[in-house]
Amino acid sequence: MIRVEGLTKDYGSRRALSDLSFETGQGEVVGFLGPNGAGKTTTMRILTGYMPPTEGSATVAGYDVVTESLEVRKRVGYLPETVPLYTDMTALDYLKFMADLRQIPDSEERAFETLEMVGLDSRANSFIGSLSKGMRQRVGLAQALIHEPEVLILDEPTIGLDPGQVVEVRNIIREIGKQRTVLLSTHILSEAQQICDRVLIINKGKIVAEDTPENLQARLVGSERVSLRVRGDSDGLSKLLMKIKGVQSAHNAPDGSVEFQFAPGQDVRPLVAKTIVNSGYELLEMRPVGLSLEEIFLELTREDAHRGKK
Amino acid sequence: MRNIWTIARREYNHYFTSPIAYVVAFVILLTLGFIFGLVVWSSYQSALTGGGFGGPSTAPGVDWLGSTFNFLLMLTIPALTMRLVADENRTGTMELLLTAPLRDWELIVGKWLGAFLFILTILAITLVYPIILNSLEKPGLDQGLMVSVYLSVILLSAAYLALGVGISSLFTNQIAALFSTLGLFIFLWWLIGFPANYFQSASDLFTYLNTTSHLSTLYSGKISLSDVIYFLSLTALGLFTGTAAIDARRWS
Known part of the structure; x- marks a missing residue:
């Protein structure tokens, strides 16, 4: 049309x-x-x-x-x-x-x-x-x-x-x-x-x-991202997460929550939950983080720049 | 043709919700009414004193109607045309009209026609004055003079409204359109006649360009092709300017 x-x-x-x-x-x-x-x-x-x-x-x-x-x-x-x-x-x-x-x-x-x-x-x-x-x-x-x-x-x-x-x-x-x-x-x-x-x-x-x-x-999301929140201090939590098999990366977000990524298809969320609770943390929230349009743009322009170099 | 009518009808109806249009109609009708009163009063006086200078020479004409009406139109038409296209440019409704199945010239002619019909409505109301005068006088009014006087108003409003629409299309701001239009009218009405006195060789040209010289021929009861062509050319020029301005806006 x-x-x-x-x-x-x-x-x-x-x-x-x-x-x-x-x-x-x-x-x-x-x-x-x-x-x-x-x-x-x-x-x-x-x-x-x-x-x-x-x-x-x-x-x-x-x-x-x-x-x-x-x-x-x-x-x-x-x-x-x-x-x-x-x-x-x-x-x-x-x-x-x-x-x-x-x-x-x-x-x-x-x-x-x-x-x-x-x-x-x-x-x-x-x-x-x-x-x-x-x-x-x-x-x-x-x-x-x-x-x-x-x-x-x-x-x-x-x-x-x-x-x-x-x-x-x-x-x-x-x-x-x-x-x-x-x-x-x-x-x-x-x-x-x-x-x-x-x-x-x-x-x-x-x-x-x-x-x-x-x-x-x-196509754009190479890995799945999850944000989690625990009661009280979350220091040391990202180090703990990194030890779990299948977690690609983890870091503390500015708002006090912790974000971690894993490869699609290898859902490590149950394992993460169990590990956190066993380590004495009180798990309040765990939710997937979607990719925003801004991030898609960053992703796409990065792809462009990458292709340009080749 | 239907598109022109659709646009014209909207503009015509819009005038009846606009205070400016009421003020213009009021000013024109009030002034004409005042002068009409004077004309009737003076002819009544001369009738009392036994027919003035002996005979029917006191019979009042209708040229006062044409000259007053046209002078007021020269001053008020800019206020009637200023928003016609400029306001569509300002509010963004132009995008609506330019993406509707409507040719650019149909839009401009429609805008002009709406305003023209509004002036014709006022003109129709003023018909009461010659009708009353006609019944007051024994031999009646000079029918030929009446036709040429009314024709002068029709031709002048057609031409000046078209120029006003054309200038309105060049602007996004109504006030800028108002003063540019008024400036052009003062030039055509008055200033352009001046050089005729100083440049003998081009005197005819300046006199031809002067609006008032054509109007005075019509007030004397003569209808000549050259006068009609003058007003129709200005009408065409105004409508063409408007269409070209819209086209230029598309390409910018």
Whole structure:
């Protein structure tokens, strides 16, 4: 549905995207992960026909984003990062306006249906300016869905929402993703894991990794990490852990807990627990430590540097 | 065409929720009402004294309506057009419009049409004055003059609104758009006529560029192609500037 080839975008002398290529299939939810300034928004703006690339080409639903921009725009629903809303219109009027621009017959009826879909039908006649941030985000999402687009492009759809609203918005996206192609950007790894079939990690305008969330994590995590906490003094605990067979490393964390690593598949946790208790410590907590996005980035950029040396 | 109408309708409705638009309508209608009162009063006086200088020469015209209306439009149109595109640039809603299936020129023409319809609404209200005058007078108003006076308001508002929309597209800040537009209008209305007195060789050119010279022809009841072309060219120039500004923004 989306095919990007050698996409490059320069803002003056600053290169925002360099030679970006990827493809997504129909009915796929693809997550676009990267730090701020990585080029996520730029890519999305090119794909939605907002601005042309400096070099390279992109097609959406079979249409070129530069030469057949209007055809692309008809088939894409887009939620920009700063949700574009007219605060002096009511939610219903705003969606009706968007439906009219999309030339949908019975625009008012469709506007109301879409509001129901995002759970805002009770606020249809409220001015957008009086809605909470979460509600505004949902109005923005409704605007992107109103014409039942083949491709949905969402720039940070859950940013700034409270946890309950995040769950709601994710459920809506997952529901849509069953039939349509969704490209969404995020910087929260767990979000990508929950809703995306595939993840593209982008850094400095380049794709640095592309895989399913599970594979990506497995590939990057060479060992499993566990954090544990005991009552009272934990001095000497890391030395004790290092003596246990299978523990690769152990060290005291600044917050008073102790972290240790072991190779995947060789779960030493029962042995560790037994050893600690037998040595007279009171074990309070033992939990796995997931790899954060920051660490994945460090990992990936380290891989890059490593390959560079070879 | 439907897209233009969708954009125009939103802008037109927006004026009825905007205090600036009410102030503009109020200022125009109040001033015209005041002058209308004076015109009626003076013709009533001259009727009492037996028809003034002998005969129907006291019949009041409607050129006062055109000249007052156009002068007020020159001053107030910048306030009506300043936010049209600049505000979309500022709030980020431009991203919404530029990714909707809408051509850049349709957006600009829609914005212009919304404002134009608003002025035409005010103009329609002012029709009560000539209708009253017409019933007060024995031979009635000069129909030809009335058409050319109303045409002068229609042409001037079309041209100046288009220039205002064009300038608004260049800015993200409404106030910057307001003063740039007002500056351009003062230039076209007044300043550009000056050099005509000093440069005899190019006198025709400066006079042609001056808005007031075309308006005074229309107030005298003459409708000439050259005047109509002047206003239509300015309209096209304004709409073209707006479209080009949006295009430039995409490529930046």
